[in-house]
Amino acid sequence: MPDKKRYLEFITAFLTIPVLLTVLLSNVSNLQNQKKPEPTPTPVVTPIVNTPAPTVRVTPVDPTPTNTPSAQCTPGVGPIDIVYPEENSTISDDPVCLDIPRQGGNYCSVVWSYRINGSNWSNYTDREVCMYGLSPGNKQLDLRVKSIVSGEEKILRRSFTVAGSATTPTPATQSGTTSGI
Numbered sequence: 178m179p180d181k182k183r184y185l186e187f188i189t190a191f192l193t194i195p196v197l198l199t200v201l202l203s204n205v206s207n208l209q210n211q212k213k214p215e216p217t218p219t220p221v222v223t224p225i226v227n228t229p230a231p232t233v234r235v236t237p238v239d240p241t242p243t244n245t246p247s248a249q250c251t252p253g254v255g256p257i258d259i260v261y262p263e264e265n266s267t268i269s270d271d272p273v274c275l276d277i278p279r280q281g282g283n284y285c286s287v288v289w290s291y292r293i294n295g296s297n298w299s300n301y302t303d304r305e306v307c308m309y310g311l312s313p314g315n316k317q318l319d320l321r322v323k324s325i326v327s328g329e330e331k332i333l334r335r336s337f338t339v340a341g342s343a344t345t346p347t348p349a350t351q352s353g354t355t356s357g358i
Contacts, residue, residue, distance in 0.1 A: 249283065250283050250284060250285035250286075250326070251282055251283055251284045251285065252284075252285055252324060252326040252327035252329070253284060253285070253324050253326075253327050253329050254284070254287055254322050254323070254324050254329050254330070254331045255279060255280075255282050255284035255287075256279065256280050256282070257277060257278075257279050257280075257287070257322055257331065257333070258277070258278070258333065259275060259276070259277055259318070259320060259333050259335045260276040260277070260278055261274070261275065261276035262275075262318075262335060262337040263335075263337070264335055264336060264337070265336055265337065265338075266337050266338070267337070267338045267339075267340050268337055268338065268339050268340065269339075269340040271309060271310065271311070272307040272308055272309040273307065273308045273311060273339070274305060274306070274307040274308075275291075275305070275306045275307075275318075275320070277289070277320070277322075284324070285324055285325065285326040285327070286303060286324075286325050286326075287303070287322050287323060287324050287325065288301040288302060288303045288322075288323055288325055289301065289302065289303075289306075289320055289321060289322045289323070290302075290320075290321045290323075291306055291318060291319065291320045291321070292318075292319050293308070293311075293316055293317070293318055293319075294316060294317055295317070295319075298321060301323060311339045312339065313339050313340060313341040314338065314339060315336065315337075315338050316336070316337055316338065316339055317334065317335070317336050318334065318335045318336075318337070319332060319333075319334055320332070320333040320334075320335070
């Protein structure tokens with residue numbers, strides 16, 4: 178038996194070659210199929226002279242299980258629009274809360290990011306956006322809506338004017354409240 182051991186070791190080593198090749202090819206295939214994650218833009222606050230920075234309050238919109246992607250929803254953004262504030266309207270509300278309803282279809286969940294007057298984009302969220310202490314004047318709101326399943330993006334634009342106010346806004350203190358843009 179000891180003189181046949183070397184043959185047995187040779188056959189065993191020879192049979193491991195297909196297994197090693199399969200593992201190697203599987204790993205190479207997985208590395209090629211990996212998609213690099215899209216970097217999330219981080220907002221940069223630019224100070225405005227003699228103007229208080231707006232405070233943004235974020236509150237939950239709909240905590241139902243439909244916020245999770247499932248095989249039963251339609252990938253994509255679907256029909257979506259900014260209902261409030263209306264185009265070219267004058268707003269005296271503080272805060273200005275966006276109304277973004279989705280109509281029709283069983284579309285998968287989306288997240289959105291916004292910016293005002295061409296500033297940096299906010300982080301993506303699925304929560305309601307309320308902007309406190311906006312300075313008076315013309316505003317252009319850009320809303321970038323992204324499907325969390327397909328990655329499809331749609332950009333909505335809205336122009337409105339913020340009327341002057343004699344009172345200084347105070348930030349709300351509730352859970353889920355953040356300050357800054």
